[in-house]
Amino acid sequence: MDYEIFDLGDVTLQSGVTLPNAFLAYKTYGRLNEEKDNVIVYPTAFGDQHVQNEWLIGSGMALDPQNYFIIVPNLLGNGLSSSPSNTPPPFDRANFPHVTIYDNVRFQHRLVTEKFGIKKIALVVGWSMGGIQAFQWGASYPDMVERIAPFNGLAKTWPQTYVVLDGVKAPLMAAVGYDSSKLNQLTSADMRAVGRVYAGWGVSHAFYKEELYRTLGFESLEAFLTGVWEDSFMKMDPHNVLAMLWTGQHADISDNPAYNGNIGMALSSIKALACIMPGSTDLFCTADDNEYEASLIPNATFSPIKSIWGHFAGRGIHSPDNTFIDDNLKRLLTLRTDH
Structure with missing residues (x-):
């Protein structure tokens, strides 16, 4: 430790x-x-x-x-x-x-x-x-x-920022049919879609257009989406992510x-x-x-x-x-x- x-x-x-x-x-x-x-x-x-x-x-x-x-x-x-x-x-x-x-x-x-x-x-x-x-x-x-x-x-989560974070949360809610009583069924596999959603917000339009993911060693857009966004989010616990999203949204x-x-x-x-x-x-x-x-x-x-x-x-x-x-x-x- x-x-x-x-x-x-x-x-x-x-x-x-x-x-x-x-x-x-x-x-x-x-x-x-x-x-x-x-x-x-x-x-x-x-x-x-x-x-x-x-x-x-x-x-x-x-x-x-x-x-x-x-x-x-x-x-x-x-x-x-x-x-x-x-x-x-x-x-x-x-x-x-x-x-x-x-x-x-x-x-x-x-x-x-x-x-x-x-x-x-x-x-x-x-x-x-x-x-x-x-x-x-x-x-x-x-x-x-x-x-x-x-x-x-x-200094504050303004409305558009709130909406973005809500979009990041949405795949986890969809995975349990928007039934909050079933949230304990979530697993790290459900985080894959969260990574895909966040990929559109983490870097800029120009970053993707200029294929800067190649400077990070990724040969294709798909490899970058999988190797960075999916992989990093799937390493996170979905319940921890929901807790931090609430903190961020509010x-x-x-x-x-x-x-x-x-x-x-x-x-x-x-x-x-x-x-x-x-x-x-x-x-x-x-x-x-x-x-x-x-x-x-x-x-x-x-x-x-x-x-x-x-x-x-x-x-x-x-x-x-x-x-x-x-x-x-x-x-x-x-x-x-x-x-």
């Missing part, structure tokens, strides 16, 4: 349901300094585990373990933290309670403060649903978080007692220096939505990743995109904060 467990105990979720013996799986890189001010929090995205974040961590990079103490908490529902696949009855599989982004960040805050005694965070960074968590950190703990850098991630950094659904108030309350990096061709976490969100954050820069890799411009696959993200993080970390 290359990660650690932080026991949360019995937690009351935003839904009001109490999840017993909850836990966060996390991994750290580097060392916490004496001042405890070299902290970077880097939450995982939908379907990812800490290993998938490691492309952005390394010697000479912005997230350099020689300079920073980097904490990667795993999203609830991802199979390592409390999830449908590892929770005993009565909350196993399809019976797992709904977990929000707000819940996730609240538990991560407990990890950071209770386990490590940290009072200031230099940066919260994340891709996709990890980006939503970066926004949530900034809104929930404005005096603690000095910088945020969401890439290919929104993500909104203002949906909590602090902001009561006022997204403008939530964004304008973020004191952190923010670098917002959408993918210029992202089809469902769009640059337009991010530009609107960035306009409401007092200290935000809007820096699109000019790339035809769509949502996956932030996935750590395409070297120029990786460099762009890393360079922006380096620049952000050199800026002085006033809080």
Whole structure:
């Protein structure tokens, strides 16, 4: 096991349901300094585990373990933290309670403060649903978080994004005849169609037209659809995927007692220096939505990743995109904060 467990105990979720013996799986890189001010929090995205974040961590990079103490908490529902696949009855599989982004960040805050005694965070960074968590950190703990850098991630699941995620969920519902009482019958084989649906959203129109899958070693479109989208989704537990989809579909950094659904108030309350990096061709976490969100954050820069890799411009696959993200993080970390 290359990660650690932080026991949360019995937690009351935003839904009001109490999840017993909850836990966060996390991994750290580097060392916490004496001042405890070299902290970077880097939450995982939908379907990812800490290993998938490691492309952005390394010697000479912005997230350099020689300079920073980097904490990667795993999203609830991802199979390592409390999830449908590892929770005993009565909350196993399809019976797992709904977990929000707000819940996730609240538990991560407990990890950071209770386990490590940290009072200031230099940066919260994340891709996709990890980006939503970066926004949530900034809104929930404005005096603690000095910088945020969401890439290919929104502060709120806007209607079109919701519809896309609903389309990703639809094959699983169809597999049980839209009868939610039969969801426990789902198997990883039912995830094959989910991969096919997501394939149309993960990268851009231009990516497919220019056959960039060939740069990844796939000789044909069919080989790419099977070898990347089907295979990666079939490795996931369908109940974990449904849990994370619910979290994603209902993500909104203002949906909590602090902001009561006022997204403008939530964004304008973020004191952190923010670098917002959408993918210029992202089809469902769009640059337009991010530009609107960035306009409401007092200290935000809007820096699109000019790339035809769509949502996956932030996935750590395409070297120029990786460099762009890393360079922006380096620049952000050199800026002085006033809080």
